[in-house]
Amino acid sequence: MRFELSFWEQKQYFTNIDVVIVGSGIVGLSAALSLKEKSPKINILIVESGALPSGASTKNAGFACIGSISELIDDLKKREEEEVFALVEKRYNGLKRLRERIGDAGMHYNAYGGYEVFDNVINYEECADKITDFNFELNKRIGIKEIYKNADASIAKLGLNNTKHLISCSAEGQIDSGMMMEALIDKAKLAGIKILNGLHVTSFENENDKIKLQTKNGYIFQAGRMLICTNGFAKQLLPSEDVEPARGQVLITSQIPLLKIKGNFHFDRGYFYFRNVEDRVLIGGGRNLSxxxxxxxxxxxxxxxxxxxxxxxxxxILPGINYSIEQRWAGTMGIGTNKDPIVKKIQKNIYCAVRMGGMGIALGSLTGEEAAALVFAEL
Known part of the structure; x- marks a missing residue:
């Protein structure tokens, strides 16, 4: 069934749209803000299928991270060294850009650092052998010495059980993802960017030098340019692109008095991850099980x-400690055959910025800005 817009709705929200951005997550909002900075008079509409961002921007674990040693080792088995470390550098600079845009207080950023947890010696030794080389390479790129270090001395202090070794990462932090997204949305609205929730774009086509968009609830409207920032849902509009959905499951505990866990923790090549959220523990991952x-x-x-x-x-993590599980949820990541974001022109007037590879907090800001530059160059 097609629903007709009223005169007032058409005039206020759907007339003379220069750029429509599909997806109101980190990438979409960052792209919109960057476009407004380049051209303050540009008319931008962001449409979002859900009441809140539908993918992972408000459903993630709040890790501000660049990659654990075991993850980088796995990546180096599939890709060239330059590609792997260039992506790590982009993650670091992306986090830096996000902090500049919002401010640490605006997303409750805490530079607690991170750890990789090892429950066997063999996996640890493979990673320990790379500490010096990886530190040398990353110091050249981001100017931080000794990012990775052995941290076995912290095992008892953190209260970890069944843990043989730890490797720390000084370049990690954690954020409040809800605060981050609210800050980005507030900045977008202050800049005059319109955001409409509950509009699920199902199809689009070029028509008379405009993009004609069809929505699930029957609305049809036009825009001059279209930027697709739907990440894990990208296949719905871009079936030929190398991006697939991956569910990330999470749970969080009740408050735990005198909690020892503090910081970000990665386990089993990054497939499991946990952190403190003040005096609670959040843990997620496990998609490698199925x-x-x-x-x-x-x-x-x-x-x-x-x-x-x-x-x-x-x-x-919490051996012998009393607690309960307070909430469980899941988000949708966008992954592919490699971890680089896809930022490109799809066809005339249509662009995309998708596939964050589970690193949307780190990559979202710069990916959005890269997409904005691509769109702006052809306005």
């Missing part, structure tokens, strides 16, 4: 993965 099942845009949680997350809480 890649096929987790290759979905559905945002329900599963018994298989939630049970494993609870097992890690009991046996490794």
């Amino acid at each position: 890649f096929e099942t987790e290759h979905t845009t559905e945002q329900n949680v599963t018994t298989l993965i939630q049970s494993k997350l609870e097992e890690l809480l009991r046996e490794m």
